[in-house]
Amino acid sequence: xxxxxxxxxxxxxxxxxxxxxxxxxxxxxxxxxxxxxxxxxxxxxxxxxxxxxxxxxxxxxxxxxxxxxxxxxxxxxxxxxxxxxxxxxxxxxxxxxxxxxxxxxxxxxxxxxxxxxxxxxxxxxxxxxxxxxxxxxxxxxxxxxxxxxxxxxxxxxxxxxxxxxxxxxxxxxxxxxxxxxxxxxxxxxxxxxxxxxxxxxxxxxxxxxxxxxxxxxxxx
Amino acid sequence: xxxxxxxxxxxxxxxxxxxxxxxxxxxxxxxxxxxxxxxxxxxxxxxxxxxxxxxxxxxxxxxxxxxxxxxxxxxxxxxxxxxxxxxxxxxxxxxxxxxxxxxxxxxxxxxxxxxxxxxxxxxxxxxxxxxxxxxxxxxxxxxxxxxxxxxxxxxxxxxxxxxxxxxxxxxxxxxxxxxxxxxxxxxxxxxxxxxxxxxxxxxxxxxxxxxxxxxxxxxxxxxxxxxxxxxxxxxxxxxxxxxxxxxxxxxxxxxxxxxxxxxxxxxxxxxxxxxxxxxxxxxxxxxxxxxxxxxxxxxxxxxxxxxxxxxxxxxxxxxxxxxxxxxxxxxxxxxxxxxxxxxxxxxxxxxxxxxxxxxxxxxxxxxxxxxxxxxxxxxxxxxxxxxxxxxxxxxxxxxxxxxxxxxxxxxxxxxxxxxxxxxxxxxxxxxxxxxxxxxxxxxxxxxxxxxxxxxxxxxxxxxxxxxxxxxxxxxxxxxxxxxxxxxxxxxxxxxxxxxxxxxxxxxxxxxxxxxxxxxxxxxxxxxxxxxxxxxxxxxxxxxxxxxxxxxxxxxxxxxxxxxxxxxxxxxxxxxxxxxxxxxxxxxxxxxxxxxxxxxxxxxxxxxxxxxxxxxxxxxxxxxxxxxxxxxx
Numbered sequence: 001x002x003x004x005x006x007x008x009x010x011x012x013x014x015x016x017x018x019x020x021x022x023x024x025x026x027x028x029x030x031x032x033x034x035x036x037x038x039x040x041x042x043x044x045x046x047x048x049x050x051x052x053x054x055x056x057x058x059x060x061x062x063x064x065x066x067x068x069x070x071x072x073x074x075x076x077x078x079x080x081x082x083x084x085x086x087x088x089x090x091x092x093x094x095x096x097x098x099x100x101x102x103x104x105x106x107x108x109x110x111x112x113x114x115x116x117x118x119x120x121x122x123x124x125x126x127x128x129x130x131x132x133x134x135x136x137x138x139x140x141x142x143x144x145x146x147x148x149x150x151x152x153x154x155x156x157x158x159x160x161x162x163x164x165x166x167x168x169x170x171x172x173x174x175x176x177x178x179x180x181x182x183x184x185x186x187x188x189x190x191x192x193x194x195x196x197x198x199x200x201x202x203x204x205x206x207x208x209x210x211x212x213x214x215x216x217x218x219x220x
Numbered sequence: 221x222x223x224x225x226x227x228x229x230x231x232x233x234x235x236x237x238x239x240x241x242x243x244x245x246x247x248x249x250x251x252x253x254x255x256x257x258x259x260x261x262x263x264x265x266x267x268x269x270x271x272x273x274x275x276x277x278x279x280x281x282x283x284x285x286x287x288x289x290x291x292x293x294x295x296x297x298x299x300x301x302x303x304x305x306x307x308x309x310x311x312x313x314x315x316x317x318x319x320x321x322x323x324x325x326x327x328x329x330x331x332x333x334x335x336x337x338x339x340x341x342x343x344x345x346x347x348x349x350x351x352x353x354x355x356x357x358x359x360x361x362x363x364x365x366x367x368x369x370x371x372x373x374x375x376x377x378x379x380x381x382x383x384x385x386x387x388x389x390x391x392x393x394x395x396x397x398x399x400x401x402x403x404x405x406x407x408x409x410x411x412x413x414x415x416x417x418x419x420x421x422x423x424x425x426x427x428x429x430x431x432x433x434x435x436x437x438x439x440x441x442x443x444x445x446x447x448x449x450x451x452x453x454x455x456x457x458x459x460x461x462x463x464x465x466x467x468x469x470x471x472x473x474x475x476x477x478x479x480x481x482x483x484x485x486x487x488x489x490x491x492x493x494x495x496x497x498x499x500x501x502x503x504x505x506x507x508x509x510x511x512x513x514x515x516x517x518x519x520x521x522x523x524x525x526x527x528x529x530x531x532x533x534x535x536x537x538x539x540x541x542x543x544x545x546x547x548x549x550x551x552x553x554x555x556x557x558x559x560x561x562x563x564x565x566x567x568x569x570x571x572x573x574x575x576x577x578x579x580x581x582x583x584x585x586x587x588x589x590x591x592x593x594x595x596x597x598x599x600x601x602x603x604x605x606x607x608x609x610x611x612x613x614x615x616x617x618x619x620x621x622x623x624x625x626x627x628x629x630x631x632x633x634x635x636x637x638x639x640x641x642x643x644x645x646x647x648x649x650x651x652x653x654x655x656x657x658x659x660x661x662x663x664x665x666x667x668x669x670x671x672x673x674x675x676x677x678x679x680x681x682x683x684x685x686x687x688x689x690x691x692x693x694x695x696x697x698x699x700x701x702x703x704x705x706x707x708x709x710x711x712x713x714x715x716x717x718x719x720x721x722x723x724x725x726x727x728x729x730x731x732x733x734x735x736x737x738x739x740x741x742x743x744x745x746x747x748x749x750x751x752x753x754x755x756x757x758x759x760x761x762x763x764x765x766x767x768x769x770x771x772x773x774x775x776x777x778x779x780x781x782x783x784x785x786x787x788x789x790x791x792x793x794x795x796x797x798x799x800x801x802x803x804x805x806x807x808x809x810x811x812x813x814x815x816x817x818x819x820x821x822x823x824x825x826x827x828x829x830x831x832x833x834x835x836x837x838x839x840x841x842x843x844x845x846x847x848x849x850x851x852x
Contacts, residue, residue, distance in 0.1 A: 035562075037572040083569035135380075149361035149416075156361075157423055163430045171434065171676055 021101060022080040022091045028101040029091040030111075031132040036086065039128035047086045051122075052079060056090075058121045059111075063092060063102070066110035070095050108134050223755070225730045234326045235316055238740050241515045244317075252317065253436050255512050260440040262522065264509055267447035267650025268500050269530045272352065272619075275647065278498070279538035280614030281490050283474050286481030291535070293482065293491035298531050301761045302495045304753035305718060306506070307523035307746075308725055313507035314519050315737045319661030320504030323511075324721075327729045333820030334720045335662055337713060338504035340813045342658030344709040345503070347686050348702050349655065351693040352616070353648040354417065354424040356641050358400055359620065361420070363637035370395035371628040389791035392625045397783045400620070404696035405784040407704070408799050411696025418694045425687040428649065432656045432683075433676050436512060439653045446646040446653075451533075453643035454540050460636070461543035466553075470546015471539055473609045492765045497710070498530060502717040505654030508661045518742045520750075541618070548626035549608035556603035563598045616699075619644060656682065700780055704798075708806050712773070713813035715766040720817055722759045731755060778806070 022029060032055075036044045045051070056077040063072040072095050082088040092102040111118065111134050119129055126136035236244065255261040282290045316323045321335030362369050373386035373394060381387070386394035397403050404411040431442040461467045481487050500506065510519060554577075561575045564587060575583045588595045613622050619640075627636045659682050663669065669678050692701050725734055731754065739745045746754075781793035798806075 033566065035572055084571040085565060085569040086571070087566075087569060148365045149358070152361040152364050153419060153423060156357075157426065160423070160426045160430050164426065164433070167430065167433050167438070168676060171674065175674070 021093065021099070022078040022089060024081045024089050026089060026091055028104045028107070029089045030104070030107065030134065031087060031089050033085065033087040033130040033132065034122070034124065035128040035130075036122075036124070039124050052082075054121060055079070058118050059090065059092065062110045062114040062118060063107075065114050066106070223726075223731045225727050225732075228328055228728050228730070231327070231729070231733075234329075238737075241315075241317075241740075245515045253512055254514075255436065256440055258517075260436075260443060261509065261513060262526070263443040263447040264436070264439060264650070264653065265506065265522070265526050266529050267443050268505055268509070268654030269498065269526060270447075270450070270533045271498075271500070271647050271651035272349075272644065273494070273498055274530070274534045275537045275541065275644070276615055276618040278494060278534040279474065279541045280618065281494055282538050283542065283610070285484070285487040285490060286478035287473070288475040288477035289479050289481050290487065290491065293488045294495065294534075295531065297488070297492045297495045297761065298527060300753060300757050301492060302499050302501075302530075303523055303527045304750060304758045305496075305501050305722070305762075306499055306527055307520055307750065308722065308754060309501060309506045310510040310519035310523050311734070311738055311741070312725055312729075313510035314513050314515065314517060314741060317511045317515075319508045319511065319665050320658065321662040321665040323507055324724060325665070327724055330821040330824050331720075331724055331728065331817075332824065333817040334717060334724065335504065335665070336820055337717050337720075337813045337816040338502060339659055339662040339666075340816065341709065341713045341717065342503045342505065342655045343682075343686065344705060344809060344813070346652060346655035346659060347690045348693060348705040348709070349648060350424050350428060350652055350686070351421060351690055351698070351702055353428075353645060353652065354420040354694075355400065355616070355620070356644045356648060357423055358416065358420045359624070360638065360641035360645060363634050363641060366634050368624075368628055368633050368637060369399070370624055371633070385785045388785075390625070392621050392628070393791060395624075396616075396620045401699050402696050403699050403783050405786070405794075406782055406796055407697050407700040407780065407802065409697055413691060413694050414696065414698075417698070418691065421687065421690060421694055425683050425690075428652050428656065429680060429683045431649065432653060432660075432679050435657070435660070435675055435679075436509070439657075443650060443653070446650040449646045450643045453639050454537060456639060457636075458536075458540045458543065460630070461540060461547065464543070464547040464630070466547045466550025467543035468546065469550060469605065470542040470544070470609060473546065473606075474538060474542040489765060489768050492761055493711075493769070496718070496762070496765065497714070498534065499527070500651065500654055502714045502721065503654060504658035504662060508657045509654070516741055516743075520738070520742055520746065541623075544623060544626045546609065548622065548629070549605060549611070551626075551629050552608045553603050553605045556601055560600045560603065563600060564595075567594055567598055700782065703780055704802070704805065705809060708773075709809040709813075712766070712769060712810045715762055715769065716814040716817065719759060719762045719766065722754065722762070726755055726759075778802075 024031075034047065036047060053074070056074045056079065059077045060072040060074050063076070064070070072092070076093045076095055076098075077090055078093060079088050079090045092107050094100045094102055111131055115126065115136070119125055122129055282294075312323055316326050318326060319335075320338040321332060324331040324333075324335040370392045373382040373391050375381070376383050383394070385398060389397075401417075402411070402414050431438055510517075510522075513519070557577055557580060561577075561580060564570070564575055564584070565572060568587065568591070584595070584600075611622075623640065624637070627633050627640065630636050656679065660675070660679055663678060663682070664675075669681075692698065695701075725731070731751070735745050735751075778798050779795050780798060782796050784790065784794045787794045
């Protein structure tokens with residue numbers, strides 16, 4: 001009989017106990033702020049008791065994942081001070097002793113570990129599902145082995161150097177061809193002089209050897 | 221009545237006569253390069269004139285001097301100062317068929333200094349201009365990734381927070397000042413060469429070399445792309461910009477006229493300076509380009525057409541830039557307002573959507589009435605669209621900070637970034653063609669290098685020397701050096717040279733002879749407009765601008781702005797005074813080119829008196845002129 005009275009008292013007092021455990025600015029609690037409309041715009045869902053249940057279940061999942069041995073339940077996540085903003089406070093009680101709260105640091109580590117899963121459960125992000133006091137995990141920047149700009153630089157420099165070499169080589173070839181052309185013209189000049197060409201006009205008629213200028217070649 | 225002119229003996233012996241010109245034209249004598257067609261010539265001149273200044277200096281001037289009202293002094297001075305000077309340079313180049321040194325030496329050997337001053341200014345300006353192109357290339361190379369590297373702050377070493385310098389300023393500021401420039405806190409603190417900048421600088425000079433290898437043979441082909449692509453990209457940006465929210469606010473802001481600004485003399489002076497620098501006059505490049513034309517080319521028409529294109533491009537670019545700036549300002553305003561609304565919602569635990577942009581003012585009033593302490597404690601920022609719009613920026617700040625930030629907010633950012641920086645690259649490169657022309661051709665005329673050296677070698681040496689000296693700008697303090705060069709090397713000497721050019725043509729060459737030359741070349745004498753502007757108006761305007769600039773620079777304390785993360789007002793740029801030894805550098809940049817004009821004249825005078833060399837003996841033996849005569 002006494003045991004039944006005690007059980008009844010306990011069942012009646014548990015919620016009251018829970019309420020005293022969870023208070024705004026509680027030492028082991030965190031405040032959560034949710035901005036559904038900002039995140040989802042037209043596809044925003046309404047925040048109601050079912051969503052709150054999902055939150056508590058997700059938090060229990062996060063605690064289980066962190067500890068790996070303790071079995072947290074939805075009842076261990078106590079929520080209070082809900083506002084229309086959609087913000088509320090929550091505390092986590094230990095599964096072994098409903099009156100004891102899990103320390104703040106452990107809750108923080110558990111949340112950080114499963115942050116991605118918690119966000120995705122609500123289709124939100126670090127910014128729109130805020131745990132005040134727990135900094136969002138910074139994404140480690142993707143560092144490729146070669147910075148992408150070096151690749152583009154390499155392509156451009158390669159093309160430019162190829163262009164320079166092609167043009168210099170073609171200039172050189174052009175010059176050589178010109179010089180060859182001039183040398184050949186020079187030899188034509190000599191031949192034409194031998195054949196008695198005067199002032200560029202090829203003379204018609206018989207060729208009088210007496211007037212050839214071969215003193216150039218034979219020197220007495 | 222003949223217009224007064226100074227005595228100039230032996231002029232006829234130094235320049236080809238009209239008959240000789242006709243003969244050269246018919247026989248196509250001499251191996252002087254020629255344009256393949258008129259289009260190449262026009263595109264090259266347009267490319268030289270239209271440069272980065274049209275995109276990032278003119279819109280700023282327009283917006284800060286009364287918007288639409290700025291068009292009035294700009295257009296007036298374009299007509300009175302820009303077009304006459306342009307026509308003068310085209311005509312004198314076409315008539316005397318020579319680069320800048322050849323032309324002024326032919327007019328009078330004592331004027332060689334004008335050509336040499338043009339050479340030195342082209343060299344100094346070319347050096348720092350190509351460094352800007354190197355910066356553009358760096359941003360271009362970095363645009364091939366998503367997300368763009370300047371869209372978010374990097375994370376610090378232990379992954380706990382964003383890098384402090386970035387968090388206090390902004391990702392675009394951080395990327396520009398730290399990742400790109402790695403800027404030091406003052407100009408004295410050199411900080412060593414930044415290897416990535418050296419690579420980009422090397423790339424910029426190599427690209428320039430490959431385009432200028434054979435002179436106008438290669439640049440003439442390159443300009444088909446570099447002069448036309450900017451217009452295509454500007455149009456694409458205009459269409460994109462007009463579809464963005466807030467762009468029309470930007471355009472309205474740009475063009476809203478404030479006629480009171482016309483009373484302000486600095487508006488007129490800025491307009492005059494902008495017209496002058498925008499036309500790339502006094503560099504010598506335009507004289508060179510027009511000397512490759514046929515003798516009877518209509519240079520008067522060309523001057524008018526190019527001036528109109530230049531003016532139109534300035535206005536068009538301003539429209540595009542300000543449509544994007546309007547978008548950015550609206551985004552900033554929305555962010556500011558959004559932040560305030562969020563703060564209010566959080567503080568009073570109101571449901572989302574209770575306070576919107578529409579009812580923000582009255583909601584704030586209500587809350588302030590009931591809970592003034594809480595509202596005050598939130599430190600709400602004042603969000604004013606006009607303030608954001610009037611954060612007018614010019615120069616590198618516009619391109620690398622403001623515009624890049626706007627690009628990150630557009631969808632498919634890498635595409636817009638690539639397009640934007642290709643446009644800046646083309647604008648800069650086509651201007652560099654004229655700079656290189658203004659350096660290489662006078663060097664050939666002065667016979668500094670042996671004649672048998674091919675043009676490729678001379679261009680290569682010029683590019684190599686410029687690259688090595690431009691390594692100054694690849695240091696940590698490079699940005700400050702560039703600003704120094706920009707203020708002094710590219711301002712006062714050009715005004716001096718332009719003034720000397722006009723005096724030389726009108727008073728030493730003789731305006732009457734010049735008129736007859738133009739009549740010979742294009743078939744009719746220049747009309748009264750040209751006469752009045754050449755003789756009085758344009759020289760007067762240039763003189764006034766020069767005096768104003770000189771007095772302002774000399775009387776004011778020369779300061780520069782520096783990026784110093786440890787300064788009190790960070791991220792506002794710190795205003796520092798130049799150290800004392802900088803004044804020597806300023807003298808070298810601004811003083812020496814200007815003093816070359818009287819300096820060379822004195823040198824030639826000494827040559828005549830002491831060495832008994834008769835300077836008037838036609839010793840014009842310039843490669844570009846090919847006039848070799850000796851009077852015995």
